[in-house]
Amino acid sequence: MAVYTHLGAEDLAQLVAQYDVGELVSFKGIAEGVSNSNWLVETTQGRFVLTMYERRIETADLPFFLGLLDHLSAAGCPVPRTIHDRAGDAWRMVGDKAVALIEFLPGLSPSHPSAAQAHAVGSALARMHGAAGDFPTQRENRLAPPDALAILQDCGEAALAAIDPQLPAILDTGAEIVAAWPNDLPQSVIHSDLFPDNVLMLGDRVTGMIDFYFACNGAMAYDLAVTHAAWCFDETGRNCDRNLGHALVEGYESVRPLEDRERAALPLLAEGACLRFIASRAQDWLETPADALVRRKDPMEFMRRLEFYRANGQGAFA
Secondary structure, eight states: OBBOSOOOHHHHHHHHTTSSSOOEEEEEEOOOOSSEEEEEEEETTEEEEEEEEOSSOOGGGHHHHHHHHHHHHHTTOSOOOEEOOTTSOSOEEETTEEEEEEEOOOOBOOSSOOHHHHHHHHHHHHHHHHHGGGOOOOOOOTTSHHHHHHHHHHHOHHHHHHHOTTGGGHHHHHHHHHHHOOOOSOEEEEOSOOOGGGEEEETTEEEEEOOOTTOEEEEHHHHHHHHHHHHSBOTTSOOBOHHHHHHHHHHHHTTSOOOHHHHHHHHHHHHHHHHHHHHHHHHHHHHSOTTSBSOOOOTHHHHHHHHHHHHHGGGGGO
8 A cells, every 4th residue: 555646635525425434534645555545534434445546456457356345245254345435336536546445444464473363364365265266257367477577577687687686587587487387276266465464453363354456366375375475474585484384374274275286386386476576576666656655665575585485395384
């Protein structure tokens, strides 16, 4: 989440008036993330998150994203529902940009997750996969390994080297991942971006999984690998907490046991997850405006994670 577009109090008040949520009391921009503009909105009836879709997200995908939130929420998953406006629409246009009002859920994102929290997130992810199995709408993964590699190739070796001299090595590594990628694993709708800051918790209980704007149809084991890469390392990407990783996988399998072929593929799937985040971070590093209210994220943090998975294989998940 971030703030790229600035809306005044009058603009926000007029927008909130289109919803049956009371009158605007206060609002505050949310600085984290890199893709959308977001505000925490408080009205006379409660708190909500207002999202303006800025980058990577096409209006044509909103029926999938917002419909998925409503589908999972109705199935009892800890997912925020979409607030529909007075006309029944899930999103509106402000100028040439789409906006949506989303339910605010209680909880805090863990800065230093515990094994108990990782276990809870694993089981919540597996329940989400099960609940999404009958979601009728499809969406292709547009950040699959071939897409991630193409992004890095478009960045160019010189630009990658300007970020870090070791980063251009990802071009050859990425080609190896693409060539070996499995395409026959069990699928559902996946979150594909379940970082700790996209999970809300009260103690060891998951109260919210948020930011589904990279959700797509894909391999469930890949989603677990993404979550492992996102949760189990320190912020430098140099150190993996194996106890945390074990708890995450154990929590997932307490709801949905992995097939043997899924477990065997986990190291490669995790490498593919790292490739995706290296690509998106490198692109954001090169394209994020200098005056945006957002911190650029270092792609080398995931280069180090990728090297860990490549060096340890199945041992990374033992």
